Amino acid sequence: MMISTSAAPACGMSGAQKVAAQMAAVETLRRGFDRFTISGMGGQSNVQVINRAPTYAYTSGSATGFGNSVYGSATTTYGGGGPIVFGSNDANLLVVMYRKGDAGFSAAVDARSTLGADWEKKVKEGVNTCG
Structure with missing residues (x-):
């Protein structure tokens, strides 16, 4: 049987492989078998990170006049994005x-x-977390 899994970026490749191994165990028991071996494996990561530009800017300033001169400053704060x-x-x-x-x-x-100890629950409900 072929088991295919996809895991969230936070899980990493090891998390995806852990989920696949647990799914192999679940499917083994669901099909009336007791043990299994992994005869082949593969994997890939297509995790990407992009940085969004700021989504807002807030500018505040102050000015003081003295005679014919005006002195001031302004500050702009950018936020959002990420x-x-x-x-x-x-x-x-x-x-x-x-x-x-069976041989093997x-x-x-x-x-x-x-x-693990809660194997019956996992066989009934399935495995859906890498943690």
């Missing part, structure tokens, strides 16, 4: 599943152990 982060980190895994008695079973990864 960085925008977008895109995703993607991971793909080629998963082989095993039942007890003893060398495969236990799906329940991969998911």
